[in-house]
Amino acid sequence: MHAQILVTSISSPPPSILEPVRLAVSQAFGLAASTAPLLHDIEFAYHFSRNQYHSTAILAALDQAATNQWLKILALTDVDLFIPILTHVFGEAQMGGRAAMLSMYRLADGLPDAGSGSIFSQRIVKEALHELGHTFHLKHCPDPACIMHYCRRIKDVDHKDQSFCRYCRILLDEEIARLARR
Ligand SMILES: [Zn+2]
Ligand SMILES: [Zn+2]
Secondary structure, eight states: OOEEEEESSSEEETTTTHHHHHHHHHHTSSSSEEEEOOOOGGGEEEETTTTEEHHHHHHHHHHSSSSSTEEEEEEEEOEEEEESSOOSSSEEEEETTSSEEETTTTTTTOOTTTOOOHHHHHHHHHHHHHHHHTTTTOOOOOOOOOOSSSSSSHHHHSSOEEESOOHHHHHHHHHHHHHHHH
């Protein structure tokens, strides 16, 4: 299996966090990860009445734009995302599919100005790994410390660890092994 994960930015220029996210992805999933441009124009997903972008439409476009070389795609953006049933989402992923995305737009909420860059980075990395986890069929986990725990509020993101619980780790490793046998 030449399994590669693409870590890409929809914002231009790409944020400096892209490389730390790539590294964290490669370590967490035990797969090679690269950064490259993929999709820039997401105006098709813009909803004027909400002044937000529909994440499901962007996920479909990411999946369509990426060649077969990429096992999974993780996109970072700085625009505000929504799905119709919610006021906003931090990110969204195709369950068991290829595409996941994360918005940094709301992850700076509640941060003091000085010395908070590392908390902001940790939030981005955690939620990026969370969304990518869904593409490996991982569901939401009841363990509040697990990366797959669903965080509705930003302080819940700060409380969880940057790792999968033992249970999610087993499911993830099984899925990665299954993909390797294809
Ligand atoms: Zn989730
Ligand atoms: Zn878990």
